Amino acid sequence: MFRTIYDRLASLTFGLWLTFGVIFFLGIGSFWGGGEEGSSINEMALLQWLRVTSFGTSWWLWVTVALLAILALNTVLCSIESLRAKWQRDNFLVRIAPQVMHLGFLLIVLAHLFSAAGSEKGAVQVMEGHAIEFPDGSRVQFNNFQGSIGQMGMMTDFSADVSISAHGIEKTHTISPNHPAFHNGYGVYLKDLGLERVKAALVEIHREPGAGAALAGALLFTIGNVVLLAVRRGR
Amino acid sequence: MKWVLIGVAGLYLFGSFKRPLLLAGVVVELFYLAWRGMDLGRLPLVGPHDTLVFFSTSIGVMGVPFLYSKTLGESSRFTFGVGLCAGIFTLLSLPFPSFNMPMPPILRTYWFELHVALAFFAYALFGIGAILGVLFLAKNERPLLDLQYRAALVGYSFFSASMVSGGIWGYYAWGTYWLWTPKELWTSILWLFYSFWLHLRLKGNQWDKWVAWGGIFGFAVALFTYLGVSILMKSSHSF
Numbered sequence: 001m002f003r004t005i006y007d008r009l010a011s012l013t014f015g016l017w018l019t020f021g022v023i024f025f026l027g028i029g030s031f032w033g034g035g036e037e038g039s040s041i042n043e044m045a046l047l048q049w050l051r052v053t054s055f056g057t058s059w060w061l062w063v064t065v066a067l068l069a070i071l072a073l074n075t076v077l078c079s080i081e082s083l084r085a086k087w088q089r090d091n092f093l094v095r096i097a098p099q100v101m102h103l104g105f106l107l108i109v110l111a112h113l114f115s116a117a118g119s120e121k122g123a124v125q126v127m128e129g130h131a132i133e134f135p136d137g138s139r140v141q142f143n144n145f146q147g148s149i150g151q152m153g154m155m156t157d158f159s160a161d162v163s164i165s166a167h168g169i170e171k172t173h174t175i176s177p178n179h180p181a182f183h184n185g186y187g188v189y190l191k192d193l194g195l196e197r198v199k200a201a202l203v204e205i206h207r208e209p210g211a212g213a214a215l216a217g218a219l220l221f222t223i224g225n226v227v228l229l230a231v232r233r234g235r
Numbered sequence: 236m237k238w239v240l241i242g243v244a245g246l247y248l249f250g251s252f253k254r255p256l257l258l259a260g261v262v263v264e265l266f267y268l269a270w271r272g273m274d275l276g277r278l279p280l281v282g283p284h285d286t287l288v289f290f291s292t293s294i295g296v297m298g299v300p301f302l303y304s305k306t307l308g309e310s311s312r313f314t315f316g317v318g319l320c321a322g323i324f325t326l327l328s329l330p331f332p333s334f335n336m337p338m339p340p341i342l343r344t345y346w347f348e349l350h351v352a353l354a355f356f357a358y359a360l361f362g363i364g365a366i367l368g369v370l371f372l373a374k375n376e377r378p379l380l381d382l383q384y385r386a387a388l389v390g391y392s393f394f395s396a397s398m399v400s401g402g403i404w405g406y407y408a409w410g411t412y413w414l415w416t417p418k419e420l421w422t423s424i425l426w427l428f429y430s431f432w433l434h435l436r437l438k439g440n441q442w443d444k445w446v447a448w449g450g451i452f453g454f455a456v457a458l459f460t461y462l463g464v465s466i467l468m469k470s471s472h473s474f
Contacts, residue, residue: 012437019431023424030420030468041415112413121410150337157340177340178407187410206410214412218399225392232388 009070010077018071022064029060046116072109075102097228104221107213115210123191128160128199138166140188145199158193160201185209237329239267240288244325247295251318252311254302260321261295268292277338280351283465287328289352290461293359294321301363301386306378316366346404353397358457360390361429365454368447380443383450384436391429398426417468421460428456 008014032038038057041049050058079102086095124132131141140162147158159176164183173181180187185207192202243264250257268288271279279285298317307313367383370376401422402412413419432449435442 012434016431016434016438019427019434023427023431026420026424026427030417030424030464042411046415115411115413119411152336154337155340156337178344178346178404180407180410187406189408189410204410208406208411211406211412214402218402221395222399225395229389229392 006077009074010081011074012078015071015074015078018067018074021067022071025060025064025067029064032057032060043121045119046112068109072106075106078102091231093227093231097224097231100224101221101228102224104217104219104224107217107220109217111210111212111214111217113210114213115208118207118209120186120205120207122205124203124205126201126203128201132203132205134184134186136166136184138164138183140164140183142201142203145193145195145201147193147195155193158190160190160193162188164188180206236267236270239263240325240329243267243291244322244329247291247318247322247325249318251315251322254314257295257302257314257318257321258299260318261292261299264288264292264295264321264325271333275335277343278348278352279333280348281338281342282331282334284328284331284333286351286355286461287324287331290355290358291321291324291328293355294324294362297356297359297386298363301367301382304382306382310370312370312373313366316369317363320362320366341408344404344407346400346407350397350401350404353393353400354461357390357394357397358454358461360386360393361450361454361457364390364450368450371447372444377443380447383447384433387429387432387450387453391426391433394426394429398422417464418460421456421464425453425456425460428453 038053040053043049044052046061050061055062079099083095083099089095126132126142128145129141129143131139133139142160142162144161145158146160147155150156157176159174159179161172161174162181163170163172164181166183175181175188175190177190180189182188187206187208189204189206190201191204194200243260246256246260246263250260268279271285271288278289280289294317298321301307302314302317364383364387367379367386371379371383405414406412432446432453435449436446
């Protein structure tokens with residue numbers, strides 16, 4: 001019986017059905033996820049959102065996550081079976097490239113799990129010269145707000161200096177859109193700046209614990225992909 | 236400068252029957268893009284007008300190596316498919332006004348340009364894969380399906396790289412490499428669909444017709460991801 005279950009779990013056909021299932025329920029979710037309750041999904045960690053949101057809103061995501069978990073297991077087992085079957089046949093790169101891509105995919109899934117469990121997001125408005133404090137006692141002070149207005153009256157560029165003090169050491173960074181400052185796993189993002197009357201900035205603090213694993217997974221996937229393209233060239 | 240695009244669309248559509256005209260259309264549209272890029276001081280990749288022009292140029296450019304592949308030889312049907320596809324998307328760009336304002340600071344990064352450009356190269360290759368799928372269903376010649384696989388595999392590689400660069404940009408711009416918005420969901424659906432399709436090929440020759448149809452359906456998913464989501468749904472991506 002275990003053999004039958006293993007064979008089923010490690011089969012390509014089962015993997016195809018699982019992938020189809022994930023596609024199908026993500027598709028439903030793209031139409032279903034609107035409304036006030038659904039739109040809060042990006043404001044908190046995913047697992048927290050799943051806990052606080054009614055099942056009527058989040059059911060498609062529960063099904064997707066369950067299918068994705070089985071798909072991850074299926075990917076692991078298919079990779080093992082593929083390596084075992086081809087070990088004596090194809091050359092090393094042909095054997096290994098798709099499995100490196102599978103490993104990258106698995107790391108990205110794992111990264112999403114880390115982020116779903118531990119991501120944090122907060123927004124705060126700060127005045128020039130003011131500071132915010134992290135729970136560990138470190139302090140972030142915002143200075144030197146600067147911005148330039150374009151011909152059409154729109155803000156074309158803006159930046160702020162941040163001084164991060166922790167354990168008696170102070171480091172200064174300039175933050176602007178696409179250029180956050182990082183401290184202890186937290187990113188400090190400058191979202192908007194107002195220069196009329198008082199200088200004020202909208203700042204977001206993010207923690208994304210899956211980012212490193214996602215990047216590692218993406219790099220592995222890309223390396224495997226490039227090798228696969230090279231070895232399949234002309235075939 | 237819309238008259239240039241009308242001319243390009245004409246070259247593409249007449250190029251459906253005369254290959255040199257198709258190549259002329261590609262060259263003229265590349266010049267148009269270069270001119271707009273120099274005028275704006277950046278790659279023209281914002282808004283429906285510029286993205287549709289970039290998309291049709293990508294179809295033309297990506298189609299050129301296939302025009303000269305041994306498998307297709309002098310196939311007039313493939314030339315017709317590429318010319319028609321590129322011509323239609325050039326024409327679709329015409330009703331939309333071009334975005335000439337300065338880029339918002341959040342879009343001024345190479346990660347954004349890489350993310351969008353790679354996505355359109357991928358969409359174009361998925362389109363070429365769909366044309367090859369139609370040709371396979373019409374002629375039932377196996378090499379056409381192999382060529383469809385190559386187009387889709389390279390497209391899938393571009394698309395994966397686009398998702399990676401989008402994730403890196405998102406992390407630096409918004410603090411997260413992933414947002415639960417319809418565009419991200421459909422991007423994942425498209426990526427998963429082509430992952431599904433590439434694995435479906437491993438089932439063997441008896442699935443050839445399904446694979447060919449899958450390549451055609453995949454392009455429909457790509458078009459919905461690009462145009463359908465942007466027009467019908469609320470998302471972090473305007474286009």
